[in-house]
Amino acid sequence: MKAVAYIITLLLLGMTISVVQAAEYEVKMLNRGEKGVMVFEPDFVKAEVGDVIRFVPTDKGHNVESIKGMLPKGAETFRSAFNEEYALELTEEGFYGIKCSPHYPMGMVALISVGTPNNTEQAKKAKNPPKARKLFEELFKGAEGQN
Numbered sequence: 001m002k003a004v005a006y007i008i009t010l011l012l013l014g015m016t017i018s019v020v021q022a023a024e025y026e027v028k029m030l031n032r033g034e035k036g037v038m039v040f041e042p043d044f045v046k047a048e049v050g051d052v053i054r055f056v057p058t059d060k061g062h063n064v065e066s067i068k069g070m071l072p073k074g075a076e077t078f079r080s081a082f083n084e085e086y087a088l089e090l091t092e093e094g095f096y097g098i099k100c101s102p103h104y105p106m107g108m109v110a111l112i113s114v115g116t117p118n119n120t121e122q123a124k125k126a127k128n129p130p131k132a133r134k135l136f137e138e139l140f141k142g143a144e145g146q147n
Contacts, residue, residue, distance in 0.1 A: 022050040027110060029055060029062035029100060038103040040110035044139050046146050047090055047114050055086045062100045064088070067109070069126030070097025072119045090114045095123040095143075099132065107131030111139040113146065 025045050033039040045053060055064040064086050065079040072094025079101070080086035090096070093115030100108040109132045117123075120140075128136060 022052060023047065024052045024054060026054050026056055028058040029064070029108075031059040031061070038100065038106045038108040040098065040100070040108065043110045043135070044142055045110070045112045046143075047112060049090055049093060049115055051090050051114075053088045053090065053112060055080065055088065057083050057085065061102065062108075063102075065099050065101050067097035067099050067126060067128070070095060070119075070123045072096070072114070072117070093117060094119040097123055097126060097128075097136070104132055105129040107135045109135055109139075111136065111143060113143050117143075 025047060027045065028041045030039050030041055031037060033041040035041075035043065040055075047053065057063075060083050063080045063082045063084075066075075066077045068077075071077065072092040075092045075094070075096065078086075078088065088096075090112070094117045096112040096114065098110040098112065107129075109128070124136075124140060
């Protein structure tokens with residue numbers, strides 16, 4: 001009887017250890033934030049495959065959309081409705097470039113780094129409006145120290 005209890009305990013312990021909880025991050029869509037007007041806050045998130053980024057329209061008039069050329073291979077493009085919360089499940093390792101459609105020219109962008117990015121050069125070469133391009137340069141510099 002003790003042997004059966006011992007085996008059950010080991011199995012339960014093994015199941016507990018193998019369960020990995022995905023993290024969830026909240027990114028606010030703001031008219032005004034710490035870095036200025038029309039911003040995602042935070043504008044950089046370091047995450048892992050399986051994690052979820054929840055975009056919250058704290059202020060009205062915003063959405064979230066993937067940027068062409070700034071998604072890892074295998075990740076699907078996305079675009080949320082305006083003024084609605086959007087949950088993005090991260091399915092692939094790499095950089096994800098994010099924009100708010102109407103405020104993209106104003107530099108309302110964010111960068112998500114998932115696992116060990118394998119699309120760095122591709123993401124850096126994507127065409128972006130001048131303000132967005134400048135912010136992405138800063139975000140990529142910050143990401144280099146975290147990857």
